[in-house]
Amino acid sequence: MGERFLINGAGIAGVAMALFLQQNKEVEVCLLEADEQIRTPETGITIAPNGMRILERLGLREQIEAAAKFSRDGLVIADRKGKPLTKFHEAAGDNRIWALPKADLKNIMLGALEPGVLRLGQRGMDLIQSQEGVQLELAEGGYLRGGYLIAADGMRSVIRRQMFEQNRLRYAGGICFRGIIPKQPVHVVPDRFVEYWGRSGRIGIVPLSGQRTYWFAVLRARKNSAILEDYQAADLLAHFMEMPPDVTEVLHLTKNQPILREKLYELETLDTYANGRVALIGDAAHAMTPNTGQGGNQALEDAFVLAQLLHTSQVEKAFEMLSFVRRERVAKVAKLSRFVGRVGQIRNPLLIGLRNSLMRSVPADFQHRKLAEIYELETDRPS
Numbered sequence: 001m002g003e004r005f006l007i008n009g010a011g012i013a014g015v016a017m018a019l020f021l022q023q024n025k026e027v028e029v030c031l032l033e034a035d036e037q038i039r040t041p042e043t044g045i046t047i048a049p050n051g052m053r054i055l056e057r058l059g060l061r062e063q064i065e066a067a068a069k070f071s072r073d074g075l076v077i078a079d080r081k082g083k084p085l086t087k088f089h090e091a092a093g094d095n096r097i098w099a100l101p102k103a104d105l106k107n108i109m110l111g112a113l114e115p116g117v118l119r120l121g122q123r124g125m126d127l128i129q130s131q132e133g134v135q136l137e138l139a140e141g142g143y144l145r146g147g148y149l150i151a152a153d154g155m156r157s158v159i160r161r162q163m164f165e166q167n168r169l170r171y172a173g174g175i176c177f178r179g180i181i182p183k184q185p186v187h188v189v190p191d192r193f194v195e196y197w198g199r200s201g202r203i204g205i206v207p208l209s210g211q212r213t214y215w216f217a218v219l220r221a222r223k224n225s226a227i228l229e230d231y232q233a234a235d236l237l238a239h240f241m242e243m244p245p246d247v248t249e250v251l252h253l254t255k256n257q258p259i260l261r262e263k264l265y266e267l268e269t270l271d272t273y274a275n276g277r278v279a280l281i282g283d284a285a286h287a288m289t290p291n292t293g294q295g296g297n298q299a300l301e302d303a304f305v306l307a308q309l310l311h312t313s314q315v316e317k318a319f320e321m322l323s324f325v326r327r328e329r330v331a332k333v334a335k336l337s338r339f340v341g342r343v344g345q346i347r348n349p350l351l352i353g354l355r356n357s358l359m360r361s362v363p364a365d366f367q368h369r370k371l372a373e374i375y376e377l378e379t380d381r382p383s
C-alpha cells in the first residue's frame with residue numbers, strides 16, 4: 001500500500017482500524033480525535049464472541065478477559081417476576097459474552113497504538129478528495145493531507161454528511177439510561193447477565209469485575225418527551241417497582257451515582273460505505289439500536305474486514321468491497337436489534353402474555369442457531 005491513511009474519530013471503530021493498519025509497516029496511520037482527551041462515559045459494554053475474536057486477532061484477548069467478566073448463562077431474558085423467557089445452554093469457551101467498563105475497553109485498545117498515531121484535539125471538518133489524495137480541514141485551523149480517509153466519526157459523522165447520500169438518523173422510540181455502581185448488590189447473581197422485560201420497560205443487570213455492577217434501562221418515549229429525559233434514579237426506581245429485588249436494589253444503590261441517558265437513534269441503510277478515497281466504518285456507516293449489544297462488535301468487524309481486504313486489493317477497490325461484504329450482514333443485525341426492541345417494549349398486557357408464552361416455547365436449539373448467525377464471523381465458517 002505504502003500510503004498515508006487518515007482515520008477520523010478514535011472510537012472503537014477508529015482505534016481498531018488504526019491497530020490493524022499499523023501492522024503494515026509501509027503504511028502511515030494518522031488517527032484524529034476531536035476531543036482534547038479521550039472521554040468515555042461511565043458505562044459498561046458487552047463484547048460478544050464475534051467482537052472478541054477480532055480483539056483476539058489484535059492480540060488483546062488476554063487483557064480484555066482480565067478486565068472483563070463473562071456470563072455463565074449467555075444473556076438471560078426474564079419476565080417482570082424473574083421467570084426466564086429464553087433458555088440458553090451454558091455459554092462456554094469461545095461463545096462467552098463478556099462485559100467490562102467501556103473506558104477499560106478503550107484504554108486497552110488505545111494502549112496498543114504505536115506512539116504518534118493518535119492525535120487528540122483534531123476535529124476533521126471539510127474534506128476534499130482529488131485524484132492525488134484527500135485533504136481534511138481541521139476545526140482548529142490548518143489541514144491534513146493523506147492518500148485516503150476512513151471516517152469513524154460516529155453516528156453523526158461530518159464526513160458522511162459531506163460525501164455520502166443524506167440518509168436519515170431515525171429516532172428509535174426510546175431512551176436508554178445506564179450506570180455503573182461500585183459494588184455487588186446482594187441480590188445480583190454474580191455470573192449472570194440478565195434482562196427483565198415488563199410492562200414498564202426493559203432493564204438489564206450485568207455484573208462486572210471488581211464487584212462493580214453495570215445496569216441499563218430502556219423506556220419507550222416520544223421524541224420530545226421531556227419528562228423521561230429528566231428521570232433520576234428515584235424515578236426509575238418507582239418505574240421499575242414491579243421488578244425483582246435485584247433491580248430495585250441496583251436502582252436504590254444508584255441514587256448517588258451519575259446516570260447516562262441517551263435517546264436511541266439508528267441510521268437508515270446506506271447504499272454504499274465507499275466514495276472514491278473515502279470509506280465509512282462503525283456507527284458512521286451503520287448506527288443501530290443497542291438491543292442486541294452489537295454496535296461496537298460490528299464496528300470491530302468493519303475494521304477487521306477492511307484490513308483483510310486491504311491485504312489483497314488496491315485501496316479504492318477494498319473500500320468498495322467493504323460495502324459489498326458488510327452491508328447485508330450489518331442490515332441483518334440491525335433488523336434483529338430493531339425487532340428485539342419492539343418485542344421487548346410491548347405494553348399491552350394481553351400481548352405481553354402472548355409474547356412470553358411464545359418465547360418460552362421457542363426451542364433452545366433454534367435460539368442458539370439464530371444467535372450463532374450473529375456471533376459467527378464469515379471467516380469462521382467452513383468454506
Ligand SMILES: Cc1cc2nc3c(=O)[nH]c(=O)nc-3n(C[C@H](O)[C@H](O)[C@H](O)COP(=O)(O)OP(=O)(O)OC[C@H]3O[C@@H](n4cnc5c(N)ncnc54)[C@H](O)[C@@H]3O)c2cc1C
Pocket residue numbers: 008009010011012013014032033034035044045046047122123124125152153154155157158176178262281282283284290293294295296297298299
Ligand atoms: C445505550 C447503548 C448501549 C450500547 N451497548 C453496546 C454493547 O453492549 N455492545 C456493543 O457492541 N455496542 C453497544 N452499543 C453501541 C456502541 O456503543 C457503538 O456502536 C460504538 O461505540 C460505535 O463506535 P464508533 O467508533 O463507530 O463510534 P463512536 O463511539 O461514536 O466514536 C466516534 C469518535 O469520533 C470522534 N469524532 C466525532 N466527530 C469527529 C470529527 N469531526 N473529527 C474527529 N473526531 C470526531 C468522537 O469524539 C468519538 O471519539 C451501545 C449503544 C448505546 C447507545
